[in-house]
Amino acid sequence: MQYKETARMTAEPSSAMEQVLQGIRVLDLTQNVAGPFCTQILGDMGAEVIKIERTGSGDDTRAWQPPSWGARSSTFLALNRNKKSLAVDLDTPQGVDIVKALARDADVLVHSLKPGSAESRGLGDEALRALNPALVYCAISAFGQQGPLRAQPGYDPLMQAYTGIMSVTGSEGDPPARVSVSLIDMGTGMWAAMGILAALLRVKLTGKGTTVSASLLETGVGWMSILIANYRASGVLPRRMGTAMAMTAPYELFQAADGAVFIAAGNDRLFQKVCVALDLEALPRDERYASNAVRVRNRQALHETIEQRTLALGAADIARRLQRQGAPCSVLNNVQQMLESEQVAAVGIMQELDIQDGDGHQVVGLPFTLDGQRRTRHDAPPELGQHTRALLDAAGYPAASVDDLIARGVIR
Known part of the structure; x- marks a missing residue:
């Protein structure tokens, strides 16, 4: 792959992680969670991400507050580090022309516009690949x-409801529950990023661009894979089981003192x-519990x-007993307890982010390392339009033209 060097606004990499996509330019026409999480992954790995x-x-998500950190939405801060912001009106011909000009020198374009919306603006994959045959084009x-x-x-x-995830979440007898974490949004961002990385490898091999598509629907169906397989095999609809799992027992939460x-x-x-850990050595000899099938x-x-025993013990004591025997377990932590745990500190996934209006802000780094390293330096999420002038200047727009576009409201 011939990485384009013109008008790239990149810093020297500080870690192996940043070297992965060094020299790759990404145009990010996404908002909310799935798309920004995708492009943040690419930015964490060293790509130059231009958030349009x-x-x-x-x-x-700039307006999704409270909660906030300083004056900024904490949700926006969680999804938009290591990016530059260019504010442009895509409902104007001049705004579309700006995206096309940047796309000529980009390696990747990601958008989350409704199907057909990009094409109606002249920003579909075929139109942009006519300008840049090696462009990786991702539609979320x-x-x-x-x-x-x-x-x-x-x-x-909404997608947790549509794909059935909500129907199997919660306790038996209770109403369906939403999984609180944005697993479909963030999962879609992960799949999109994985597709983009695969497409970049294909460009390197063939020189030809590729269109990647990912959707919340497909992610939700994907997360249901095991439950779908079990339903196909048994004909029995999966049900809400609280913390338990249908296929094995004990595999659930037990109350402690x-x-x-x-x-x-x-x-x-x-x-x-x-x-052995809970002093219940006779249980495996009981015919009701002699194998997983009968335990289920x-x-x-x-x-x-088991809970008769655990209710007589403290949670930390139970965990110590089980860990000594090599039995998988975890105390039930809240978010504060998880963040304060020695293990989370040891893996180093929480990282400092220097933002202008708040000291001591931490973000969650990428959940993997390269050669034991994570990225060691992050750029704060940008202010709206913070890099508009610099990017258009680098793209060859005269200062007078930029001033005119700002005055007309095409850019900010």
Whole structure:
């Protein structure tokens, strides 16, 4: 792949992570969660990410506050580090021309416009690849690029409902529950980033650009893979089971004297370790619990027997007992307890982000390392239109033209 060197505004890499996509330019026409998370992943790996935003309010998540850190939305801060902001009105011919000019010198373009919207503006994959044959073009949508719902909007909880995730979340007898983390949005961002990386490898091999598509719908269906397989095999609809899992037992949360502990005995050997740790050595000899298959059938009785014991012990004591035996377990942490744990500190995933209106802000780094390293330096999420002049100047726009476009409201 011939990386373009003209008008690139990049810094020297500070870690192996930043070297992965050094020299790659990404145009980011996304907002909310899925698309920005995708492009943040690329930015964390060293790509130059140009966030193209509306001139008025920018990305919707700029207004998602409270909560905030200083004057900024904490949600926006979580999804938009290592980017530059160019504010442009895509409903004007001049604004579209700016994106086309930047696309000629880009390696990747990512958008989350409704299917057909980019094409109607002259920003579809075929139109842009006529200008730049090696362009990797990624479209992120709610329901996918085909089908009767292709043009419908969608958000994470809506897709949790549509794909059945909400139907299996919660406790039996309670109403369906939303998974609180944005697993569909962030999962879609991950899949999109993975597709883009694959497409960049293809460009390197063939010199030809590729169109990547990802959707919230496909991500939600993907997360249901095991439950779909179980339903196909049994004909029985999966149900809400609280913290338990249908295929194995014990594999759920147990109450302690001062909290709760999740115990995960995924096989007979681990079940025996759990029983030794909790002084319940006779349980594996009970015919109701002698194998996983019968434990699953007798789950409720097993749960009550184990919980009789755990209720007499503190959560930390239970965890120590189980860990000494090598039995998988975890105390039930809240967010504060998780962040303060020695293990989270040891893996180094929480990283400082220097922002102008707030000291001590931390963000979650990429959940993997390269040669044991994470990125060691992050650029703060940009102010709306912070880099408009510099980017257009680098793209060859005369200062007088930039002034005129600002005066006309085409850019900010």
